[in-house]
Amino acid sequence: MTKRNNLLIFIMAVGVFGIINTEMGVIGILPSLAEHFDVSVSKAGLLVSLFALVVAVSGPTMPLLFSGINRKTVMLLVLGIFVIGNIISIFASNFTVALISRVIPAFFHPIYCSLAFTVAAASVSKDEAPKAVSKVFIGVSAGMVVGVPIASFIASTTSLQMAMVFFTAVNAIAFIATLLFVPSMPVKERLSYGTQLSALTKSIVWLSIIAVILLNSAIFGVYSYFAEYMKTVTNFPSNTITLMLAIYGGANIIGNVMAGKLLTKNAQKSVVAFPFALGAVYILLFLFGQYSLPMAFITIVWGILAGVGGNINQYWVMSSAPEAPDFANGLFLSSCNVGTTIGAALGGLFISQIGTQYVVLVGLLSLILGSVSIFLRKYMYSLQNEALEKKII
Structure with a gap:
């Protein structure tokens, strides 16, 4: 049981890393994105600021709306949306398309992160819950502080598109791992809104x-x-x-x-x-x-x-x-x-x-x-x- 719980928490940490990395990773490649889409750096910054604004607005509402659905199903849905959004970003030649491909997944960002914390805490005893949550937070920290230099390095040594491929790959790995190794998690006691x-x-x-x-x-x-x-x-x-x-x-x-x-x-x-x-x-x-x-x-x-x-x-x-x-x-x-x-x-x-x-x-x-x-x-x-x-x- 302990090994299964550890695997579950690890997969969710990877999933959180992929999602936070998608949000924050573009900070390291904003100048390249501005040049690629022929817009100012301040306008390219909307890829970060608008994403964060959407997360702030949807944070309380989206987890609430999806709280009664099987948690594995919801996780796969969110990760799938992020994979699709990142794939569109790879091939986007228009800034508006690139912005939309980030804003839509941003609405689903709080759902996965909220579930990851909840499931991690529920997978262990109440006393051990903070430790389980802290392991998921490693994915949060890595997404915030590791994704930026990695994306910047990939973009500078290969191409901007390959940096976007990196975002896609991490989310795809989390999607596959969730599909194969995360058990079905139906909500036993559905709380009303x-x-x-x-x-x-x-x-x-x-x-x-x-x-x-x-x-x-x-x-x-x-x-x-x-x-x-x-x-x-x-x-x-x-x-x-x-x-x-x-x-x-x-x-x-x-x-x-x-x-x-x-x-x-x-x-x-x-x-x-x-x-x-x-x-x-x-x-x-x-x-x-x-x-x-x-x-x-x-x-x-x-x-x-x-x-x-x-x-x-x-x-x-x-x-x-x-x-x-x-x-x-x-x-x-x-x-x-x-x-x-x-x-x-x-x-x-x-x-x-x-x-x-x-x-x-x-x-x-x-x-x-x-x-x-x-x-x-x-x-x-x-x-x-x-x-x-x-x-x-």
């Missing part, structure tokens, strides 16, 4: 959503400009910047593994401590970011904490509405995308107004507000428990 939507009437759900938006803003408000920071503040050459980004990505994956153990051991303390730990790193970044050796150390710790943060975000929303896991995971995905958008926008604003070094303040401000949301949720949760105990007595 009303039951799942009722989670939104809970104050702790909204406080969890706000916390995740702010925590993700704290991470991506700074990370989005990490390369620019290293270039202008640390004065690293381009090859060193590439190496540091790779180090950050590797540390991010290590953070996912650590997160599973931390959340299994003591989830509440881990969540409360996270903003303070990341805040300390940002203070060090502000004070010592101009020095090469401290920057290398900061990057490793920062990457580990960012990996931990993704798992904490998922746990915080999921634990606020355990009665509707698919819907809760959809809310988590939507919250993360909203947080990323807000953080990146604020980071750009701070850089343009007061300078690149001060982008760290976006992270610190978001962490302070995020901590307030976390403590408010803990307070509300304790009040609800007290009321429940009095009612029982």
Whole structure:
């Protein structure tokens, strides 16, 4: 049973990697895409920003709509749509066609990722669920930080089309593995839409959503400009910047593994401590970011904490509405995308107004507000428990 569960989780991690890679991988080839379609780089950026916007909008609704269908069937449907969308992207000669071929799969993105987290958690005992989810998160981290340099390398050494073939191949492998090795997973207890939507009437759900938006803003408000920071503040050459980004990505994956153990051991303390730990790193970044050796150390710790943060975000929303896991995971995905958008926008604003070094303040401000949301949720949760105990007595 353990081997079968491990195989299932591994396949879902590959599937999540393929889907996130499709979303984020084009960042590394945006200039090539702009040239290929004869559009500006800013217009080519719609391939990223519009994808993220669609994910943010469809995050809560699409997992809800598909929550009653056999999970293997849904996974195959989503992976199949991504394969078809990527194949169209390979041969697209028109920018509008390429954009449509990405936007349509983006609607289905939250369905697969939500299911992957839900199925991973359900495949093991409740105590071991954070570890199982953290393994799926390795696919998320790899898709975000490994797919970009791989796609860029393939495009520069072969062709733009071959980079798109890479996206297609990963999704196709996940589709075939799901078809052959994932068992049928019919939904035994179908929750009504009303039951799942009722989670939104809970104050702790909204406080969890706000916390995740702010925590993700704290991470991506700074990370989005990490390369620019290293270039202008640390004065690293381009090859060193590439190496540091790779180090950050590797540390991010290590953070996912650590997160599973931390959340299994003591989830509440881990969540409360996270903003303070990341805040300390940002203070060090502000004070010592101009020095090469401290920057290398900061990057490793920062990457580990960012990996931990993704798992904490998922746990915080999921634990606020355990009665509707698919819907809760959809809310988590939507919250993360909203947080990323807000953080990146604020980071750009701070850089343009007061300078690149001060982008760290976006992270610190978001962490302070995020901590307030976390403590408010803990307070509300304790009040609800007290009321429940009095009612029982």
